[in-house]
Amino acid sequence: MSIEFDGLNEVLDSIDNIADIDKLNRALTKTCLVVEAAAKQKAPKGNGELRRSITSKVEDLEGVVFTPLEYAPYVEYGTGLFAENGGRQAVPWKYKDDEGIWHSTSGMRPHPYMRPALEENREKILTVIKEGLGE
Template sequence: MKSIASLAVLLMAKGFKFEDNSKKVKQQMSQANEAGMEAALLLIEAQAKALAAVDSGEMRDKIDHRVTNRGNDTVGQVGSPNEQAIYNEFGTGEFAENGAGRKGGWNYQTPDGKWHHTIGMHPQPFLRPAFRQNKKKIQDIIGKEYGATFKGK
């Protein structure tokens, strides 16, 4: 079996020229990753906003996304910096998913000075369903981005 180096020499000897396009292809792959991820995250973000519980609308309105690169990986995140987001997603107290909340309830005071007792809040997930309900669409979006980027050039 001939090595790649000897193959390149053999091809050059017969009038062929070896051209290394790996850097260009890697750059195109990275761009396709980012474009596909951006499109997929916009879909998930829109779905999460549609599914989010609304009181004042602040949590829903702050749902956002970001794309980052970590080494060779393109990472997408959708979430809300609103502190209520995690409580809505997983529930609280006795209703928290996997029994992870505090038991027995607690008292709290609202801004109008009234005291209330609660045993927690049922989960109202919006982020995980936004992803799970769209897995096939996400795969299609990313696949189409690769198809458009690498169309036989």
């Protein structure tokens, strides 16, 4: 998923004039931590695995908030009949869990947690980045 900000080109153009890249990296780290904390609060509780897996990193002036869990996108976007952009329509389907028990499902409703965490903090992110640029 990629998010675009109005005025981002001007911000990127001004990066050439920044003497302190470390200051900008600190600002990016701060913004990632804001989104990471919000995503952890918004993620379904369940057994806590998804919440604990949400993390962030900053490399080469790029901040990323992510989870390495394979099932995380299914939670965010839903599955089957309930998937946001269309999913499996041949329902119900059966699957075996880790204990060998069979289940039947028509899908799972989406529970967005990453996108709202970013969207709800958009203004804060812009403010912190601008401060990091010395504006």
